[in-house]
Amino acid sequence: MLSNYIDLEKGILENYTENVIRRASDMLNFYQDNEALEKMIKNGNPTIYEVYAVTHEGGGELSYAITILHPGKVGNEYFMTKGHYHEKRDRGELYIGLKGNGLLLMQKGEEIRWIEMERGKIVYVPPYFAHRSINTGNGNFVFLAIYPGDAGHDYGSIAEKGFAKIVIEENGNYAVKDNPRWK
């Protein structure tokens, strides 16, 4: 696809080849407070985030995706993406904030970093870093991500152990805390 159009207000791509909707029920075991998550699933199973992507498979090609993270919390933990390593670990990713406020959490082995995201902020996710986006704002957090077509998504170890840090709301602001479940 040689050209496309992003509705910057709604954060929707005019054309996309892949679309993923992640509801509360898709996030089992990703949050600290599973009881709060189970309750949320029973009370309407809301959408946590949506991904609209244009993918090009070949190495050397680029894919891009708009992710719309809805505002909300599970217990005191903000809505977030699952997070992943790239199957090809040496593929990086570029994030451009389009709307709202969030945090980009990145981890390589024991090294963990987090960077605030907002409209116009460009953040580079270096190769070998797992990455997760968190909506710390009151409205949708929307960002564009550009990544190699052959990067792939490896959810395995993140689904199993999470990241070393969790992001919760504390006194009306976000706080980055040690993940008690991180071994």
Ligand SMILES: O=P(O)(O)OC[C@H]1O[C@](O)(CO)[C@@H](O)[C@@H]1O
């Ligand atoms: O794949 P996850 O971890 O659920 O994150 C959602 C999306 O965020 C991105 O990293 C950037 O849009 C996509 O590659 C990914 O599908």
Ligand SMILES: [Fe+2]
């Ligand atoms: Fe990625």
